[in-house]
Amino acid sequence: MSAALEPTVEGDCTFGTDEPFRLNSGAELQSGTLRYALYGELNETRDNALLVCHALSGSARVADWWPQLVGPGQPFDTNRYCVIGVNTIGSCYGSTGPLSENPQKPHEPYGSNFPLITINDIVRTQALLLDHLGIERLKAVIGGSIGGMQTLSWAVDFPERVERCIAIGAAPLSAMGLALNHLQRQAIRNDPNWREGHYPHDRQPVAGLALARAIALCTYKSSELFTERFARRPDRSGEDPNNSFAERYDIAGYLDYHGALFTKRFDANSYVLLSKAMDTFELGRGYGSENAALRRISAHLLLVGISSDWLFPASDVRGLAERALAAGVSAGYAELTSTHGHDGFLADADQLAPIVRTLLEEKEYPAFAQAGRG
């Protein structure tokens, strides 16, 4: 595997402000930092920027997690566009979040005192970064999952600042999605090391966070993929599930392994916070109704459903595209055929490439109004 594309500006960039930032909850962040990465160059008119929004556990390093899409000649063509990745506030990859110092308690991290955030909060901080970079209008915003929610929020909250939007595997969570997110947070809260979120940095609630991640992995993948990859085979290390309670099937070994691995790279408070932000995402908030929110959109909007996604069922994504179309939006729907479930937007990104390229390069979008019916 080749090394990931490096950002144009070496290392990641940081944008900091001492201006207080008022969150939707009413709470204020006294100061804030956004970690971001730029790939390619901003042109003189600063109208060639693509904002790529990461998913729950992603980072500003877009080329690390979407290598099929970012680079010279790729759909996010770094010879033409300036691709911007921004770590969301609340995350643990460089932007202000629960691991940051709490200004009210010097030398202590916020931990679970970090206030509730919304998708709209995340997007408004990104807008501040664009102001700082002198970008008035984005050529496009693109993202999958919670990154897709940010994309939708951009379209609604800053209609004048975005030309095209592609949201993949994203819609307001259904009751089943809310249920599965809740169970993940419960898994973390049940861990005695959780301590209401006030754990020492080196004593995370690892068992709970690993279980949360394992539940999430089931929601990110599909039954079909698990059958294909693991079937009913015993754990590859030679365990025999018929022998003892501890011996596992291969799928269980996989979930345990990836659950444990995740705890080395992600913070439990960030997890709870971002999962909650996912839950509360609704387009209508602040606009009276979803329809009123959709009617604000002036961007060309493409929603992409993933055929085997059961966290964000393709039918939900398509339904949203149809409501957008009905609200007068230049909206389209495309479906990614993938056995990877919700994760298809990462695992089958090569299939996304032509879809993304079309939206970015076409001047007219005759296909999209039709795609919802396809």
Add this chain to the structure above:
Amino acid sequence: MSAALEPTVEGDCTFGTDEPFRLNSGAELQSGTLRYALYGELNETRDNALLVCHALSGSARVADWWPQLVGPGQPFDTNRYCVIGVNTIGSCYGSTGPLSENPQKPHEPYGSNFPLITINDIVRTQALLLDHLGIERLKAVIGGSIGGMQTLSWAVDFPERVERCIAIGAAPLSAMGLALNHLQRQAIRNDPNWREGHYPHDRQPVAGLALARAIALCTYKSSELFTERFARRPDRSGEDPNNSFAERYDIAGYLDYHGALFTKRFDANSYVLLSKAMDTFELGRGYGSENAALRRISAHLLLVGISSDWLFPASDVRGLAERALAAGVSAGYAELTSTHGHDGFLADADQLAPIVRTLLEEKEYPAFAQAGRG
């Protein structure tokens, strides 16, 4: 709601033996007790018995959990049949299980020293009870979920002792099913009160068991049902999920409530044990292959899939019916259209009634060989 039908013999019956019982694992139970309930009377030739196998958290009291099917004039017509419910070994409703005294450690329960059991073990203890009752051959065995696994096991392991079998929402678990069961057991094991299964009877790992049950509830229901019942409504007690981490959506309140309720009526060791028995169920064990196992069946076999079941997808149940048919079994497939997911066999039992009645009353089964194609 009217009171449940009472068993014919007042109270539940108990069958005890001091004969050691050798389990598939090689371990031996020194002695054993089976709690059972009889509805209706055995006829003189003792050939009118229906064995009804309960699901994971069920009991011998069949009429309590399948009231639509058991009673005078109902499909399990207690005027004609003697309906037998048997609490499975390993459960906590009267039969030998983790809460029973461990003969090796007088006055202490087995707890997690209770040995691994298999579906075949459960069925062989039921066969001992039938010997005791003088029943050579069952008119039928019926069950859903893990009760359906027992039904399938009856057909394969005791072909000469059963005339008709109806297994609903049952097949060997797929990788996703194995994953979801594993996560439930992990939720229990993560609870510090679990103590490797050696908890005092009054200090169960309630948080872990409640979470396990909440995960299970998601696997027993369907996304469609959750949307219909809960949508994105806030918790009915007046919580606002936008306000704080603790405030929930209604679906989360529902899962928490039913999770907690479950811990008052079920033992964590029994849960782990029976969930593991579900995992290891495969028809081929001991017979070389699934096909060899299926070829042993002489009963008329009806498999019923549930349209919205994602724990035991209807396609898996149908696939098993097709393999049985191909192996020469008088096998059929019917599909219960239900939005209740796996729980449909309980929640929509009134729709099961005509299916069950047909299998029990028809002399010939022309419909079933066709049903798999329907």
